[in-house]
Amino acid sequence: MLKETSLLNSISSQFQDAITSTTGRTKLIDSMDGIVKGTQQKLEKVQLVLQAEQKVCDALKERYAAAIAEQRHSYSLLKAFQEECAKNECLRSQTSEILP
Numbered sequence: 001m002l003k004e005t006s007l008l009n010s011i012s013s014q015f016q017d018a019i020t021s022t023t024g025r026t027k028l029i030d031s032m033d034g035i036v037k038g039t040q041q042k043l044e045k046v047q048l049v050l051q052a053e054q055k056v057c058d059a060l061k062e063r064y065a066a067a068i069a070e071q072r073h074s075y076s077l078l079k080a081f082q083e084e085c086a087k088n089e090c091l092r093s094q095t096s097e098i099l100p
Helices: 004-014 015-020 024-100
Strands: none
Touching: 004 024, 015 024
């Protein structure tokens, strides 16, 4: 991008000279075409990087969602286990009262 900015500044400073002659206009058009092509290439590279990063982000979101689902499932199993332990303890105490 620095290259393109430098080129634009150069064009701006020499614009009047470039407009007055045919060769100057041709050079100006060529320079502008170069800027457009360079900017387009840069944009394509950035878009490719963005797509790759988006894929990584999506994969991480899926892993996170799976981990959250697993955590919820584990919590519900733990809660059921604790309830069964409490029932078991209650039954043991009742049994120990009945059978000395």
